[in-house]
Amino acid sequence: MAEVFEAEIAVVGAGPAGVAAATRAARLGASVVVLDEGFSPGGQIWKGRRNGRLRRFAGSGARVVTGVSVVAAEAGFLLAERIDTPGQTVEVRAPVLVVATGARERYLPFPGWTLPNIMGIGGIQSMLKSGASFRGKRVVVAGSGPLLLPAAASLAASGARVEVVAEQAPPEAVRRFALGLLRHPGKLAQAIALRARFLRTAYRPGTWVTQARGDDRVREVELTDGTRSWTATCDILATGYGLVPNTELASLLGCDVVAGRVVVDDRQRTSIPEVFCAGEPTGIAGVEAALVEGEIAGASAAGRPELARSLALRRVRLAAWGESIERAFELRPELRSLARPETIVCRCEDVPLSRLDPSRGVREGKLYARAGMGPCQGRVCGPALEFLFGWQSDSVRPPLRPATMGALAQGGDSK
């Protein structure tokens, strides 16, 4: 049976941006419904946490529906399916939409990368926040970006043995980035505090994993600094090469997406009327930017442009922070040649690199090799293939997530 919600504003995503947008709009008197895939609001960053923002959100009057995946959408209408009870749908009718779908990690293929116990860097954080224990585990953290620090710190705090933190960006770039932190004293203090929590572990810029070996799970990885290679035994490899904006819902709604980011103006308006977007989908810039953008989107969505404009003043500085991350942690070209012909690139369909012709595109890759045709719908191999071959993501079609036929049939019926 479909459960139907009517509201003035629907927000998709209950991470920082969605929470900020919903809280602001609800407090301005709008009726708001928020949908999220998680089992409680907070997104990845606040998973399993309580904080002032979440408490204000809970008291704002916004209704929240957790544990649902949005599978289809058009102007004024969302169709979602319950994760716990597949086949049960939630329909939301709201003339105004706020897209706050966050980001995911970029993974790059290398020999052995599909072995169990090779998890994302954000994935490890999510596992820790979901109650998993890594006590006593030997963990190699290898990838790129500022998220390596909190992951290593959380692992160390939980009793894991962090063997090494390998950052692919060269030492000069990391040093420049660290100097840039001087202009963001809060972030600098945070970085120092995080680093202090795994002081016994080496943080090695200019270092990356070239392959992983194991049986039913990873047992060891090979690291290199470009001149020397060595093997590290480990129980867990945490890997991830930065974040990728989740633009699929915005694309489906017809919003302009340029260079992988949803285009918005200073009031968080997309190219489609009554569709707003906030946080990482508009470009990776971190939680503070997501909160500001969320507040602006909430004010805009509630029909308070003057308030949105006054909040927008804080936006620019935070966007610059996102760009400095991108510059410092640019992926080195060597990472393009880690995958061998037999290395699987599309993990859903087990498509090896040799089956893909770089001179063709995403659409053709789907048709002749089934790359990106599995349940993740190209969310994992897409960003990898963009880096490897320069392939741009394909157009988005519903369902946004694998959905039961029943759910899709219901959406059509009751509309």
Add this chain to the structure above:
Amino acid sequence: MKASEELEIKVDGRAVRATPAMTVAAALHDSGQARLRASVTGEPRGVLCAMGVCFECRVSIDGIANRRACLVLCRPGLEVETGG
């Protein structure tokens, strides 16, 4: 039920301890099970993103196949079947 209270779920018929604050993926991890299913060509796979994106952790939960273990919380008596 309090978040810290212990409960038991069944994984391929065997009892696994967990708490209601844990996802099925976390409980499987803590039980030492890294391999959750076989890929289309029979390779072992386990948790990758732990945030509902990659679908690598999909298992059968209470008889319903292909559910993301990272998005489902443990509750007493929940039955998980891993694949491959």
